[in-house]
Amino acid sequence: MRFKLITVFVMLLSYIGMAQETKTISGTVSDSTDVPLPGAQLKVQGKEIFTVTDFDGNFTLEDVEEGDVFRITFLGFQPKEVTVGTENEYNVVLQEEAASLNEVVVIGYGEAESRDLAGTISNLKAEEINDSPTTSALQAAQGKLPGVQVINNGSPGSVGNVRIRGAISVLGGADPLYVVDGVITQDISGIANSDIESFDVLKDASSTAIYGARGANGVVLITTKSGKGKMKVSLSSTTGINTLVNGVDMANAQEYAQYTNEALTRTGNDPAFTVSEISGLQTTDWMDEITREGLFQNYNLSVSGSKEDIDYYVSANYMDEEGILQDNDYERLTVRLNNTYHLSENIRFGHNVSLVRQRGFNPSFSNFTNAYKQAPHIPVRGEDGNYRTTNLNNVGNPVANIDNNQNVNEQVRILGNAWGEVDIFDWLSFRSSIGVNVLREKSRNYGARYIVGNESGTQILNQNQVLNVRDYDEERFNWDNFLTFDKKFGKHDVNLTLGLTSERLASEAFEGSRRGVPPSDNLLYLGIGEQEGQTIDHVGDRSTRLAYFSRLLYNFDKRYVFNATIRREGSSKFAESERIRYYPSFGVAWNIDNEAFFANQNFLSNLKVRGSYGLVGNDRIDSGLFLQLIDFSAYPFPNGVAIGGSSIQQYDENLTWETTTELDLGIEFGMLDNRLTGEFTYYDKETEDILFPLSLPQTSGDDSFVTNAGSIENKGIEFALNWSDASESGDFSYNVGFNITKNENELTNINPVVENAIPFIDSGDLGNGQIVTRTVEGNELGTFWLYKADGVFTSQSEIDNSAQPGARVGDFRYVDTNGDGSITQTDRQYMGSYQPDFYYGINLGVTYKQVDFSTSLFGNVGNKVFNGLRAQRFSGENIDADLFGERYTGGDSGNGGPAAFNAVPLPSDYYLEDGDFLRVNNITVGYNFSDDILESIQLSRLRVYATAQNALTFTKYSGFNPELPRGILDSGLELDAYPTTAKFLLGLNIDF
Template sequence: MARQAPVTGTVTGAGGTPVNAASVTVKGTSRGTSTNAAGKFTITVAPSDTLVVTAVGFQNLEVPVGTQTDLTVSLAASNRELEQVIVVGYGTQRRRDLTGSVASVSGSELSRQPVLTATQAVQGKVAGVQVISSGDPNALPVIRIRGTGTMLAGANPLYVVDGVISDDIRNINSADITSMDILKDASATAIYGMRAANGVILITTKRGRAGKMVVSYDATLGVKEATKLVNMAGAKQYAGYVNEASVYYGSGDSIVTAATLASGGNTDWYNEILKKGFFQNHNVSVAGGSDKVNYFLSAGYLSDEGIIRTNDFKRLTIRNNNDYKITNNFKISTLLSYSRSTVRNVDLGAFNVAYRAAPYVIAKQNGKYGNTSLSNNVGNPILDQDKNDNSGKGDRFQGNVVGEYKPITWLTLRSSFGVDKNNFRSISYGYKYANVGPDNVFLTSGSNQLRDKSSLTVTESEGNRWVWDNTATAAKRFGDHNLTLLAGITAEDIRTRSIGGSRVDVPQDKDQWYLNAGSTIGARNFNDGDRSTRNSYLSRLNYNYKDKYFLTGTIRADASSRLPANNRWGYFPSVGAGWVLSNEGFMGDQKTFNNLKLRASYGKVGNDGIPSNLFVPLATVNLPYFFNGQEVLNLRLEELADPSLKWEVTREVNVGLDFSLIKNRLSGTVDFYDRKTSDALVRINIPAILGDPNNEYITNAATFTNKGVEVALNWQDRIGSDWRYNLGVNLAYNRNRIEKLNGGQALSSGSVGGQGFTTKSDNGQPIGSFFLWEVEGIFQTEAEVASSAQPGAKPGDLRYRDINKDKVINADDRVYQGSYQPNITYGINGGLSFKALDLSFGGYGTGGGKIYNGKKAARGDFRDNIETSVVNNRWTPGNTNTNVPRANLNELPASTYFLEKGDFFRINNLTVGYTLPRRLLDKFSMQSLRVFATAQNLATFTSYSGFTPEINNGGTLDGGIELAIYPTTRTFAFGVNVGF
């Protein structure tokens, strides 16, 4: 036998990017290993051996060892990644076999960006998937797949992590993810039935492989800052504006005197409440295995201070994934994870207060705070931050135990039991402070911002979910016919519980923050909970003839306790077909396409993302009322309920084309879709005489559509042996439209200050359309005012369009002005490498959406501060060529003056890395070492004047309104990837 010796190597993909978790095995044996994060591996082989290198998304490659001791293996993408294995729900398929619309993002791409959740790292990488992130360290991103799919029910997609259904993946460490597969059309998602109306995101975490132990350590350290702030007026600008408004259009008195200015300061309140926050992320993993046992163990620690003074977030994650081969046909897998998070949240209202606070007031001096409340009736935001502590601590455990048994070669029986247990304890403490006497915290007396008693609220919440899946999969080949049949049953149970209370006069010592340490006077206790269950039957048939003709059919029957018994069951079928034209004889002589495949599908999915008691009338007991002078306790129905509620159902048609050409250097997909949601839940107004105090109830009474097209193109190539590069672009167009709503009864929402509602959802319009007065210009003369529909106006006021020409501006003159939903989303991603140097970049943008500048609109007090642009460009008799009205003392009505374009393009990520050569690594006994520098959210190009055109408020009827938001953050960081 030839002598064996260690051989090292590096596995790279497109653009020279290291391929993590690639499998390297000795051909004809079970001996093997895996690459680390830098693409490095070590394996003991003989010169006569041949290595087989495989990785998801790449063509398999065989490498004879010979006399080589240091290998460089460059993997080519599979033929449009046709051999890539895609997780499709309760199983996997080759990409070439897909008939639905499915997109995949590798774990190595996700882990490269300094973000909390993997979905944030997807931004701009997948056509038709809009990711709206926030600078808040613990915020869950808003995900919209192919537009807004509901009005009142849950609008976010379904997450499935290693088979465990979830609504929140903030506990998942991105470094532990192997792949993320996004199911977009109804044919792909129908296997999840009632949960799939908004798309499905499947996350697969890493597993060990047979071979030598691989130890990896990754670290990222950086600083976060606000990407954009709104410039507010300084003290003199502010005084000039409000005094002008008062002298010429108000009482005639100066609001801010020269003496007041002289005794005050010039405070930039945003500078006072914000900071540069430190960010760090550390991950260590150990992976390996043998013929009988494979293991993967990892630990991660993430710390994000945020950009607000009192903000802080920390997360610890531990994962252990093991596979045990009991016999040749029986395997057990355990996939376990634990996370511990601690957070100090902030009241986002601080941004609203900082926007409004008078700039001449000193923020803080010698331990005392400025009296903003005396100046313009808002509190000092620094005091609010210092005297409130809203903290929380969470523990979450997810686990899945899977057993697979193959009684015969073509049949697999699989049973998995997954649990998700989530506990969270929050403490909200308000410190006592006074405005007079020895406890006075203000620079001057007389502030109306005070708290005469400390307060404490403690809440402990618990969530428990289990999912039990049992499936049987039969896969047989009959000549040119390939057949796979899946059948299964699944059950799910969800329980939530919360308990807590509030007390006053609790000592400020944190060791005494307990309810029993406070006064029982006015004490409040609460205890709440919920339970829902689901039961489902599912089946899927995949047929393939000669790798040219494909057919997929699924059917799922779902029952949910969230719906009444007479409408509890729903049935969700789908069918899809594929035709590989490039495999046909008539395409044999063409030289253009390496692959050309046509897909078409139809499917139906549901949405039960509603409270579990929505169809049950709720009553409140022991409500007091007085009769003949006596107090009597009674019972009252608080809300009317529809006992015949049923599923929201989405039907979707999808036609797609997959292609690759120019020797597979250029590949892409094109998809056209038409989604129609029927029986959507909406709130219907009812006469007050019926007894519901809200004058409304919820029922199935709406229909709306999302229609669009998605295009994705990818190019990869190399120049010589040292240069590699790749470039990908994607573009999606979507049109959202309400087709039938409530018999014509529109839904108003989006309340902004004293303006009332700003959005209206009605037939023929997108969900959440802005409904406003239209500004035609600014009055220049008294004569223009006299001949208008606004006789009470003055020169310099906004002139509104008189829609119905009745010479009166009222509610009848409001018109639709577009929606927050963008028509276009797009992304661009690429990479370039030269020898050991690598560069990658990514960008993302939207077009066609509108943003309502709510903070600017809700100027509720005439003494509120104003933006510098308003001060500098306001109308005056000497500055009439402007679109900014005169200085005013009142809140302006809801109009297009506050509506702006939400279009933007953002450079999402820019990373430069260097991998040390082997000769240096050997000196330190390391397998790999890569150092890198990265910038996240480097620059945003937009005409929007507010904090950010990305509004993460999660609403469907009132989205796109900027009020109290957490600004988008920019991160500059550096890091290392080390392998041993």
């Protein structure tokens, strides 16, 4: 008994000796510049002890013991682990993310460290966007993200077309899904660059599957700024000019007259000009007459910080841009209010709201084409002051077209959300968010006030002026509710998200037109016009989506990563039997640098291999295509009138989703202490059940029939490499980045499920009865479909022995592909597309003390463009100087251009050119004033800079601009396109 008592006593003494007292510690969390970080999360590993820093960055952790490890995380900063020692106060400094392999990135319904993800996500840092003198962040992203192709048309207010890993749909669009602070939208033109905190692009199915039917084209996540720390006032200003670059040398008045005479006499007509008239002609530079140097202005003011229990960010942005086309103006005002309210350490709610007002004056871009084609011997106005044109062509006077027509578009948009978040436990949180995207748009088109006469100078008031008015309203709502479980069990990190989301769209458009509205800005109303011949149209759309989703992010010992997502989605755009679809995905990754065997080397800093596979969908079609539409009419009979109905369109009641499956394999690495980082990715994605508008025979009564009729494949590789380094003193630093993407696109299958349906789509209309692209099985979307021109005929005997017996000497000699002795559409050939073999970007930045320099370049290789400016001929149009110089004028050589002609040419490869280009997208030189000067004028930052945007383009293309965004099926056609525009700007950044 005594022995047992002694044993128990010894054990109690031993326990008391080993036990440690718990204590309370406190401190602050700040960045490298001593700015407090409110909202930073602190978790004690292995225990349910959790807190969040207050608005001054202060924190308190209770019941901790010496030896405990607490981890601090904050978006945009490197996580940090701190071991509790004998002291009770800890002031922790977090460093901003420098290496992409360690970044915290925004993902769907949350955020995560990139090392814990198996998917492919590219991001742009805030500083690369905030000071960019572009209308949208997309333009700032040109050439900087592998797998992301941004094609910009250069006009004021334009956002540009975005293709993430190629086009995967015909009807479902190619633009990605945009999510701004959790709010779904299809237009980010109103988001001010200076308001953006992070810009993340989800590219593979593992990353986008959580968005289900919305993620097939990729997802762009934009997070706007929030307040933190002491009050900060920021002011930025950018001003400069837009100017036309890469002009085209046109034939002058004498060359045009000579060309016109040759064209007329070849067909047996009298020449239009005498020799004496030609020598006295004066040349009008029509492009110079319709263009200008436009003023660009962009101003931004923001106030941010934390006060008591409120984090606030308020900003106002004003942009005013004059395009290079006369009267082409764009104006935008954006006001933003982002607030977070801390009810307690565990409960927060807030809102992120922006109000955007935009107004654009948009003369038709066809004026660029008209300026190219109009006869150069005609003056803009005669001596009497009236506009002039000519009887030699039907082009019209582009200056008069701009002056006499009006096209105004006004938009007001409210985009934002209200959200609430509660930390139920330190490892479990719940968030609810209601997103609102409301658009009110009005557009007015009026023309033309006058009928412009010919050389005689006749000009009369147009009595048939037409006013077109369109009012469009759109409302989008999305309600997201999700739980997030985030806990560490020893070496196991588990993050589980479960959620429910619903979305509703309601849109309505009213359009009307009337003739005879008086030419006065005060009288441009439909009610003043003539009722006879008026048109009225009223359309709308209603659709809803409901989805349940879950996502697991798991890693073991920071080495082995497993991600899985599943989303169950329903859409009202399909019949009830086809309404529900499941979109699963999974991915694995191995962080090799955390293995024990990796520790004995110094060359590789990071090494990660990853792979993923998943499904996403697409339902971006008009509602009700699966419904039978009936036209009810009255039919007279001897005994009275009967009402009967008949089908007005063929329909597919089994219409269903497009489904994209994607395999993604990649490797990410860092070398030499992450001074050199890079990634290589291979992807293969196939879209099945594509929604295809099958053309029907005329006997069917319908033009087309939308059904699931084929598949599209995109596969390719992405490679990115970045080097950054700095001197030991910190006075000098530099970075160099390069990325390249290869994508192969193919319409792999078309199934004409309707009898006699036509299994292709023709597009690329030249407006002269000719088309230039055909989308057909076995080729890329929007493949150029052209005749092969094999020089020109040089003798009548050559014509007599050809498939073109009606040709003249000097005409194009086309290849009789099928050998049937005649030139028909069956002789056309497929000749590539606008989709490049490669697209790439190069980025360079250098900082020396207070001076910084940066430049970015991007380009395409292997794509084709069609010069529609040359090919769209009728009769009597002008030609460019090169075409004039290479025309056939006689002799035995037929390898140049055709002889002068006045006819509609067949669309041939003569007008098809290589679209390769390298563009210097941005050159910026800046100066940051030193701390001594800033202190003396009581500023925290003062920077001045100069920027040149799109200043240089290296290309062999003969037109104005090789960057030619249009639709999915007709990109690469230069016709009514905006020429290359350069910006030369001065800027100022001030922080108080």
